[in-house]
Amino acid sequence: MSGRTPAQIGKANRRNGREAERYARDYLRAWWPDIDYLHPGGVYRAHETDCGDIGPCVDRDGDHWTIEVKGPRSTPLAGDIDRWTAEAATEADNAGQGGLWVLIVRRPGTKDVGRWHAYVPVAVLTRDMAYHAGMDAALGDDLACLTLRTWVSLVAPDATEREAG
Numbered sequence: 001m002s003g004r005t006p007a008q009i010g011k012a013n014r015r016n017g018r019e020a021e022r023y024a025r026d027y028l029r030a031w032w033p034d035i036d037y038l039h040p041g042g043v044y045r046a047h048e049t050d051c052g053d054i055g056p057c058v059d060r061d062g063d064h065w066t067i068e069v070k071g072p073r074s075t076p077l078a079g080d081i082d083r084w085t086a087e088a089a090t091e092a093d094n095a096g097q098g099g100l101w102v103l104i105v106r107r108p109g110t111k112d113v114g115r116w117h118a119y120v121p122v123a124v125l126t127r128d129m130a131y132h133a134g135m136d137a138a139l140g141d142d143l144a145c146l147t148l149r150t151w152v153s154l155v156a157p158d159a160t161e162r163e164a165g
Contacts, residue, residue, distance in 0.1 A: 020071025020106045025054045027113040027148065028067075031156035032057055051095035052088070059100075059155040066092035066101040075108055085119055085143060100124060104148055114149035125154070 004012075021037065028035050038055050052066040059065060068088035072080070085103050092101035103119040110116070122142040146154075 016071040016073055016106075017069070018071075020104075021053050021069045023071075023106075023113050024067070024069045024104050024116070024148070028054070028057070028152070031152055050091050052091045052101070058157075060157045063098075063100055064095070065155065066095050067104060068101065069104045071106040073106075073108060076105060081105070081119065081143075088119075089121075102151055114147060114152075116148045118146045118148045118151035119143050120146070120151065 025035055025037065035054055035057060038052050053069045054067050055065075057065040057067055066088060068084065068091060070076070070080075070084050076084075081103075084105070088101040088103045089099070092099055099121065101120070101124075105117040105119065107116045120143065122144050125144050
């Protein structure tokens with residue numbers, strides 16, 4: 001038993017989460033310079049309901065993504081990932097993002113934010129593939145776990161698009 005009170009544990013969890021959000025925000029600013037906190041008081045807070053942790057994030061096709069960040073200090077359990085992805089999906093619905101969301105999870109043991117985990121629905125990754133037509137039901141709510149670096153390479157606008165935008 002740790003001897004910590006529930007309030008102390010909650011405070012530590014919030015601090016870890018806020019730290020992870022800061023690291024993820026700073027990493028993603030290389031591709032989205034305007035990205036910032038969406039929490040109350042954050043620059044881009046436009047809704048009363050929770051619409052993700054950081055943003056705005058517009059991909060190379062002009063689609064808006066909801067970004068949820070979690071910063072556990074130890075390897076998360078399967079139930080944690082399920083709960084967090086449900087939260088990310090709800091926040092994408094709140095933001096009207098049409099199901100485009102990414103859950104970024106700190107990877108214990110690495111300081112390289114690009115190696116953190118990025119969970120996205122498989123259906124989102126395959127949405128532009130020709131064979132995907134009619135496959136939504138078969139894919140269900142399956143998740144893909146990528147590195148954050150890989151997710152960025154799949155969705156971020158390239159430098160010429162950023163300069164033109």
